[in-house]
Amino acid sequence: MRPRPISALVVANIKRQTRDRVGLFFMVVMPFVTIMFVGLAMGGADDKIPVAVVAQDSDPTARAVLEQLEKSPSLEVRRADSADEVRTDVRRGTVAAGLVMTPGSTEFDLVLTQTSGSGMAARSEIDVAIGKVSAVQEATRAAEKAGATPQLAEQYVAEAQAEGGAVAVRNSGGDDGTPSGFAYTAPANLLLFTFINSMAVAAALVESRRIGMVRRTLAGPVSKGVVLLGEGLSRLLVAAAQAVMIIIVSSLMFGVSWGDPLGVGIIVGLFCLVATGAAMLVGALVNNPQQAPAIGPPLGIVLGMLGGCLWPKEVAGEVLATVGYAFPHAWAMDGLLALTRPGTGIGAVWQEAAVLAGMAALSLGVAVVVFRRRALQAA
Template sequence: MRPRPVTALVLANLKRQVRDKVGMFFIVVMPFITIVFVGMALGGDAADAELPVAVVADTSDPVSAAVLAELEADEALEVRRAGSAEDVRDGVRRGALAAGLVMRPGDTGFELVVNQTSGSGMAARGEIDVAVGRVSAVLEATRAARAAGASPEQADAYVRKAREEAVAVTVSSSGGEEPDRPTGFAYTAPANLLLFTFVNSMAVAAALVESRRIGMVRRSLAAPVRQGQVLLGEALSRFLVAVAQSLLIIVVSRFLFDVGWGDPVGVAVVVALFCLIATGAAMLVGALVRAPQQAPAIGPPVGIVLGMLGGCLWPREVAGEPLNTIGYLFPHSWAMDALLELSRPSAGLGSVLVEVAVLAGMAVVALGVAVAVFRRRALESV
């Protein structure tokens, strides 16, 4: 198969896409507007700002006073004193506080108030755990030294070592179960990659309808070009647009929002398979509809609905079990699970083999159906 006709068709389609200013806005600009606002709503990235934390503590209690001192010494936290536990809960509920800690005199079990779906809340929880852990370690070292009858010098050495080796502690939380998914920009970046790659692929399907309308496909077939070459050129055009959209979001979110995508091989495989699925869906829509205006009117709304079901617009836990189950009938849920799993430090391609297998099957089906429909309607004008 000669590459020249395929290359010419791909270049013609890409030039037409670049000239579409509205389409380029939704490909280049709109994803990052969404990432910023939705990411901030889900907690954003608290690494560069102090996290507001409210504390209810009686400083006459030595344990509470020690924990409060540790928190106030933490440069990542902005510690505020609160009058009651209800004030703390209200502040966390309204989003004015990243987290709150309620310490009652004589009670070694503290109450942590945190919004478990907030990135800033989970960051504050980590800082609080460290502070409480240091105090706990010092107390344990002091008790051990006294029980062993250590000299004052030995006791001081135990305490210094305990301060350096903070241990993890258990703090009862009133904010729900700890989430097993990233939050903030770490969540919205992969979510919007899937959402906009699919939505914009469906919108770009209008170009295929336009190619049929102006007779570009028929003229290509009338030339010494095989139908397979035309099909490959049209599919490759849409696949390259989907890949470009995905790469743009990955690169910009990495450097602008410091999003860690994880294992590059695993991410590349998942994104490539999803782009193939989006390509198949775009070609199917482009082959079925009869007017260029119909593709953007039908495709993007379908993509948004699938994005909702797949957790691309909000954490899937919010939607409930019935909608989550329905979501797994479509590729967004599987791709979202795979990308979030790959963002974990120890995850790799082997961690998402089930998701990859499902996405590969969906890609085969989507492209197979699209090719069959395209072959049947390739010579039709609109």
């Protein structure tokens, strides 16, 4: 197979793509604008989720809950003066959630937006803090009923807590927690924009067919396999360039740690192959250059929603989260998020890589068959 015709096709396609200013905006600028604003809304670079709390220091229960919340490494606790202030801050998005503790009451008001991933994460931390305080109070009351004085009951509970602190739970393969802030939005938008822009540039393939570029190429001493490889390599380079640019810029601008380079390279590379196959398939099926941008990006957004690229899959519910695993975004997202955890390598994401490899083979295989029948035979 001759390298010169292939490189000529690749160069011609890349030049045509760089002349599309709207396309360049969505490839070069839009991903980082999205990462910045959504990342800030989810907690920013420090991954701490802001929560507003109304509490009176004179109330022992409220004070104990507040102390537990301030100990959480995932929360940034902000004191508020009133319930109205908390609701306003949650509505504006300046905090992910709010907790209003009325003095003397054992029922607290939790304020959050149900569709917010950071709000749901904050609720989990708040539930843990309240649970710890409630457990201490229940243990203290039980000791007093058994005949201990309040002071002695408090001492017994403190001793029990100290002994319980020696017990640790080690995660042996489960989820260590979903990252937030830029650590979440950078991988999410890498997958989202790599797929969307790959589907959008399928319009260039349709345009090549419309203006007869494919037909003129085949008129020369060039085989159909060379044309197929050149067109596929062009789409793969666009997808890879989009992904590499997001990885580099997000690391420099937002301090995102992507994890094991080999693991990230394999997951991202396989996803780019899936996106390439999808772009080739759309480019072969549609007959008008305007149809590709009308079909590809909406499809990419829907798959991104199902795969957790727009919000954590937990927010979408169990049914939609399960449906998402029928598509590559969910598997790639799981793999990239797993690799952000310290000490995680390619061995921890072999299942995601295997599924993506199968999807890439299927996507490219179908695209090759359809492209040969519709684009090459018609030429």
